[in-house]
Amino acid sequence: MIIGKISILEYYNLLNLNQDLNIMAKTIEEINEKIKSRKVVVLNAEEIIDYVKEKGTKKAAKEVDVVTTATFGPMCSSGAFINFGHPDPPIKMTKVWLNDVPAYAGIAAVDVYIGATELSETEGMNYGGAYVIEDLVLGKPVKLRATSYGTDCYPRREIETYITRDTINQAYLFNPRNAYQNYAVATNSSNRTIYTYMGKLLPNFGNANYCSAGQLSPLLNDPYYRTIGIGTRIFFGGSQGYVSWYGTQHNPGKERLANGTPCGPAGSLALIGNLKEMSPQYLKACTFHNYGVTIFMGIGIPIPVIDEEMVEFLKIKDGDIYTEIFDYSVQRRNKPSYGKVNYKQLRSGKIKINGKFVQTGSISSYPRALEISNVLKKEIENGKFYLTASVAPLPPEEKYSSLDILSKEEL
Amino acid sequence: MIKRKLVLSFPENIVTKPITYKLVKEFNLEFNILRAEITPNMEGKMLIELRGDKAQIDQSIEYLTDTGVSVQEAAKDIIIDRNQCVDCGVCTSICITQALILDSKSFKLKFNKDKCILCELCLDCCPVSAIKVYI
16 A cells, blocks of 8 residues: 555656555456446445445455445536537528527637636526536427528538537537536635535535535545546536546646545546437536526536555545535635534534534535446446446646736746 | 604614613603514514604614614515525525424425514525515
């Protein structure tokens, strides 16, 4: 075992020195053979905790093949690419609205990207990009309106029609930042109620909200990204999707505990998957009052139990994962901290801030994440979901810059 | 003689003051405390029915507001739409009487109507609009 309070770079260096750890106890191919012959042993990320406690790490590494992790929470950095097909005469769409929600059309003639947080021009925060995506998943008709300047090859200047999931060509979600590895806790020290992406925060530390699947969360169960990488097949909104890249703001350098988990937002994933195969049970549009529209995404990632080291990571429980409390009433990039808490404390319903009891609320749904981990478990057991080795690892080092206001000379 | 059902929220610093007593003494009101909840180190909440002269009820509300009590009209009923709810639990942090809680084992949302004081704080906190009020 090489687990200790070390950074991700130190971890990889030690991993290279400890060659014996690189001799995998189990390969992805061997696990897939077991899936094929229906002999695979799969536990969800909650079940593995007690299993290791009872039988120990060695036995768990030998007997368990896969651990399913999952999360179901609002993830703003989400959206869909859509190709509508060409009308006659054709149009090079330059401005596009779906149910009055603007979509980005600065790509090829009938390709657009509709972002989850885009607001409706007629209904404001009551409707937006996330709702368009949900309506498409539900098979509901969506009004398409587009304008153009007209060209010799694309003479049409406007169009208004209706589309559904089944009339369009490709529709796939490409979410630039999902499945964040841990997140902050938000509270409010001011004397007025504030409305944030972390929900409604009552005055004078009236409540505190958090947002992570904790012990079920994919990247908290593989904190150094040993198995989850670019190309990993995942459960994505009910479909089989893939990790397409590391997510925006991917910040693996975040401070870590001895168990490898970071104490705040660290790694993240960019994900891709077919909207037409998704289910409304695992993808849901939502509105945070006075903040805006976003989308609950359901994600499940299977983690192959490649060796004992992996079991050490997978046995992580809510009490072992810490995050930091921040004051969201301070409207600055750096907010005052009120210390660290673990997810067991957060899930108990109250924590102490400045000696005062504060009720806590989760924004990420634990029951829905657990459901996803079980659905994925069943799919693997029934031979419907095979594991993939990653094509390339997530970067262990990445710059995390802020945006400064500079002149060209100051750059 | 009129009747009004109100939700009173007492901030921590005045929780221990005998405020409701003044409603009788100063404003000659009859009151019926339907539900009340005071949590140590936190706010106090009370669902109260006032009966009395309209002008005096209005004056009493002014008195309460001046003292630092926040006063709200009470709704009739709160309903959770289970088809919309995703069991995230964000509403449980808002609910001071803990009528809305997550089950300690399954972490699914539980709504205990008997504890609800109809303060309506939860209404605009639900991201999927699963909490509805019947007026």
